[in-house]
Amino acid sequence: xxxxxxxxxxxxxxxxxxxxxxxxxxxxxxxxxxxxxxxxxxxxxxxxxxxxxxxxxxxxxxxxxxxxxxxxxxxxxxxxxxxxxxxxxxxxxxxxxxxxxxxxxxxxxxxxxxxxxxxxxxxxxxxxxxxxxxxxxxxxxxxxxxxxxxxxxxxxxxxxxxxxxxxxxxxxxxxxxxxxxxxxxxxxxxxxxxxxxxxxxxxxxxxxxxxxxxxxxxxxxxxxxxxxxxxxxxxxxxxxxxxxxxxxxxxxxxxxxxxxxxxxxxxxxxxxxxxxxxxxxxxxxxxxxxxxxxxxxxxxxxxxxxxxxxxxxxxxxxxxxxxxxxxxxxxxxxxxxxxxxxxxxxxxxxxxxxxxxxxxxxxxxxxxxxxxxxxxxxxxxxxxxxxxxxxxxxxxxxxxxxxxxxxxxxxxxxxxxxxxxxxxxxxxxxxxxxxxxxxxxxxxxxxxxxxxxxxxxxxxxxxxxxxxxxxxxxxxxxxxxxxxxxxxxxxxxxxxxxxxxxxxxx
Numbered sequence: 001x002x003x004x005x006x007x008x009x010x011x012x013x014x015x016x017x018x019x020x021x022x023x024x025x026x027x028x029x030x031x032x033x034x035x036x037x038x039x040x041x042x043x044x045x046x047x048x049x050x051x052x053x054x055x056x057x058x059x060x061x062x063x064x065x066x067x068x069x070x071x072x073x074x075x076x077x078x079x080x081x082x083x084x085x086x087x088x089x090x091x092x093x094x095x096x097x098x099x100x101x102x103x104x105x106x107x108x109x110x111x112x113x114x115x116x117x118x119x120x121x122x123x124x125x126x127x128x129x130x131x132x133x134x135x136x137x138x139x140x141x142x143x144x145x146x147x148x149x150x151x152x153x154x155x156x157x158x159x160x161x162x163x164x165x166x167x168x169x170x171x172x173x174x175x176x177x178x179x180x181x182x183x184x185x186x187x188x189x190x191x192x193x194x195x196x197x198x199x200x201x202x203x204x205x206x207x208x209x210x211x212x213x214x215x216x217x218x219x220x221x222x223x224x225x226x227x228x229x230x231x232x233x234x235x236x237x238x239x240x241x242x243x244x245x246x247x248x249x250x251x252x253x254x255x256x257x258x259x260x261x262x263x264x265x266x267x268x269x270x271x272x273x274x275x276x277x278x279x280x281x282x283x284x285x286x287x288x289x290x291x292x293x294x295x296x297x298x299x300x301x302x303x304x305x306x307x308x309x310x311x312x313x314x315x316x317x318x319x320x321x322x323x324x325x326x327x328x329x330x331x332x333x334x335x336x337x338x339x340x341x342x343x344x345x346x347x348x349x350x351x352x353x354x355x356x357x358x359x360x361x362x363x364x365x366x367x368x369x370x371x372x373x374x375x376x377x378x379x380x381x382x383x384x385x386x387x388x389x390x391x392x393x394x395x396x397x398x399x400x401x402x403x404x405x406x407x408x409x410x411x412x413x414x415x416x417x418x419x420x421x422x423x424x425x426x427x428x429x430x431x432x433x434x435x436x437x438x439x440x441x442x443x444x445x446x447x448x449x450x451x452x453x454x455x456x457x458x459x460x461x462x463x464x465x466x467x468x469x470x471x472x473x474x475x476x477x478x479x480x481x482x483x484x485x486x487x488x489x490x491x492x493x494x495x496x497x498x499x500x501x502x503x504x505x506x
Contacts, residue, residue, distance in 0.1 A: 017074035020087040022063045023095055024137040027102075030056030031130030038123025046122040050110040053126040057106055057133065061099040064092050073143075082205035084144045093356055094140035094273045097363050101265040102133035104367045104482065108258035108374050110475040115378060120165055120256070128158035128165070129262070136266050140273040145194045145204040145282070148274060149187070152238065155270045156183050159263065163255040175254025182237055182247040190234025196227030197282075206282040214285035228286045231278055232293060238271030241297045241336060242304040245329045249308075252325035257377055260321055261370035264328045265363045272335055272359065279339060280348055291343025298340050299440045302333025306447040320373050320383050323451065324366070327409065330448060331362055337425050337441060341432035354428040357497045361421040361490070365408040368483030372402040375476055385455060390463025398472075399459040401484045408487055410452035411445060417487060420494035 018025075034049050034056075041048060067087050075084035106129065113122050135154025142148040160183065164176025198204055200220040201212040216224045237244040252260040279290050309326035312318040335355055342351035373383060375398055380387040392399035408415030411422040422445065429438045472480070490497055 015074075017072050017087075019063075019066060020072040020074050021085060021141075023060045023099065024134045024141070026060045026063060027056060027099070027130055027137060028134040030060075031127050031134060034130065035123060035127040038127070041123075047110070047114060049122055049126050050106070050113060053130055054103065054106045054110065056130065057099055057103040060137070061096065061103065064096055064099075067092055077205070082144075082203075082208050084147050084205070085141050086143045087141055090273075090276075090352075090356070091141045093360070094269055095137045097269050097360060098133065098136045098140075098266050101269065101363050101367060102129065102136070102262065104371070104479050105129070105258045105262035105266070107475040107479040107482075108261060108371060109256075111378075111473045112256055112258050112374065114473075116256075119167075125162070125165060128162050129259075132156075132158040132162070132262075133266065136270045139270050140277070142277070143206050143281075145197065145206070145209070145278075148277065149190060149194065152190075152270065152274060153187060155266075156187075156238075159259070159267065162259045162262075163251055165259075166256065169254070171250075171254040172256075173254075175251040178247040179251045182244065186234045186237030186244070188234075189230050189237070193227045193230025193232075193234060196223050197231065200224035200227065206277060209282045210284055213283065225286065225289060228283050228289055229293070231283075232275070232290050235271055235275040235278065236297060239268060239275060239336070240271070240301075240329055240332050242301040242329070242333075245301070245304065245332075248329055249322050249325040252328075253319055253322050257321065257370065257374050257383070260325070261367055261374075264324065264366055264370070268328070268332060268335070269359060269363070272339070272355065276339060276352055276355070280342055280352055284348070287343035291340055294336055294340035294343070295434060295437055298333050298336035299437060300333070301336060302330050302441060302444040305330030305333055306444045306451075309451050310447060312451070318385055320376070320385050320388065320455075323385065323455070324369060324373070327448070327451075328366070330444065331366075331409070333444070334422070334425055334441065335359060335362070337437060338428040340437070341428045341434055344432035344434060345428070347431075351428045351432065353498065354424040357424050358421040360497055361408065361417050364483050364486045364490070365405040365415070365418065368405040368480065368487060369402060369409070371476060371479040371483060372398050372405070375472060375480070385458065388455065389458050389461050391459045393463050395472075398480070401480060403456045403459055404484070404487060406452045406456045408491070410449050412449070412453075414491060415487070416491035417494050417497065420491075420497070424498055 030053065034053055038049060071088040073083040073086045076082060113120055113125065132155050135151050139148065139151035139155060142151050160176055160180045163179050164172050166172040197209060200216050200223045201209050203209055203212060213224050240248045283290060305326055309323055309330060312323050312326060335358055338351040338354040342348040345351050376387055377383040404415060408418035411418045413419065426438055
């Protein structure tokens with residue numbers, strides 16, 4: 001070995017911390033096991049693959065517990081603090097959100113696949129869902145730009161196939177195509193931005209980028225600034241920020257309902273965790289660039305999302321899933337607000353903690369709303385808002401839980417956790433001196449109240465025609481129960497969320 005090769009080899013030879021990488025690794029291993037098992041399992045027993053997937057996701061989430069005590073890093077360059085994978089508090093909170101969201105989506109999928117009969121290939125479905133979850137769990141731990149993009153694509157590519165997995169369904173195919181084209185565009189823009197950042201800093205590690213990019217000058221400064229902007233634009237696509245949101249409504253409606261629920265929570269967690277890493281960790285010295293841009297995106301996103309949801313009511317027999325899709329765009333705007341505030345705040349960790357806290361609240365109650373929608377959709381395939389009229393007379397518990405979830409999203413009692421999460425976001429933006437953004441958010445909260453309360457009121461009206469009883473299969477019961485218990489418990493002790501998320505950073 002030459003003398004030049006020896007130092008290089010020494011820098012890349014390292015031990016692997018298997019415990020740190022265990023959660024995404026186990027998810028990926030279970031995905032491969034399910035794909036291979038599908039070749040040998042008889043059609044009558046394909047449902048076992050679903051329960052193996054549920055168990056694998058639950059086990060992956062449990063593997064987060066041993067990591068709570070200490071930060072762990074692996075795949076590091078010897079003699080430096082530059083690492084490709086870090087399991088710190090921020091990573092663990094987002095991984096819990098991702099794996100928990102994937103677990104609940106899997107519970108919804110067990111029933112959906114059974115109802116669909118042979119229309120959906122079960123082995124491929126579970127492989128794709130687990131593969132996407134593995135990439136989503138890897139992303140918050142990524143601490144170099146290459147790993148970040150790889151994780152983003154591992155999370156996204158299987159999701160395209162999941163959206164269009166219903167063969168012969170025109171809506172499903174159209175939704176998958178829109179989702180694919182928007183995501184490919186986002187990736188291309190991000191890769192170009194990252195290439196500019198690498199050209200100006202000669203490194204991909206986030207901590208080294210942060211150190212070097214602030215000393216770039218001359219023509220390289222312009223190159224670095226362009227790279228920062230393009231990277232942010234790419235992640236704005238992933239978070240469904242306006243004007244990059246156009247794929248969301250059709251994708252949610254065209255996808256199987258459990259996949260729409262998965263994208264609304266896990267897809268957002270992927271985009272926002274990546275956005276946090278590139279802004280707060282990699283580009284803090286360019287806060288004057290990304291701060292105003294994200295503030296404008298936040299205001300535009302929450303306004304367009306809520307107005308879009310409001311306009312759905314002008315459409316006769318509008319879809320509940322489409323309304324939730326527009327609602328998710330509005331919620332994305334609220335999630336962007338504290339990230340933008342971090343650029344103006346002396347305590348960026350507190351601001352990002354507000355985003356994480358809001359994301360945890362949103363994940364629990366939004367998945368709960370999708371779970372109730374899955375129950376209604378079993379007898380009313382169109383899943384229109386009018387199908388929820390008189391739900392209380394048919395299924396009092398389902399109606400009460402859906403009302404609770406909607407009030408949480410609206411930020412009204414008894415959904416204290418929703419109110420608490422919105423107050424933390426308001427606190428972050430006011431503390432950063434962005435009074436105009438706080439006013440825009442307040443106006444949007446009022447707009448959102450209208451369509452959330454109108455849907456809630458519909459649940460308790462007298463039903464039209466003969467009431468239809470909805471059956472609750474065990475997986476759906478488990479999903480609704482988990483989200484309901486979590487939402488009610490956190491409404492009783494909302495400070496737990498902020499305590500859990502407030503120290504969640506780096």
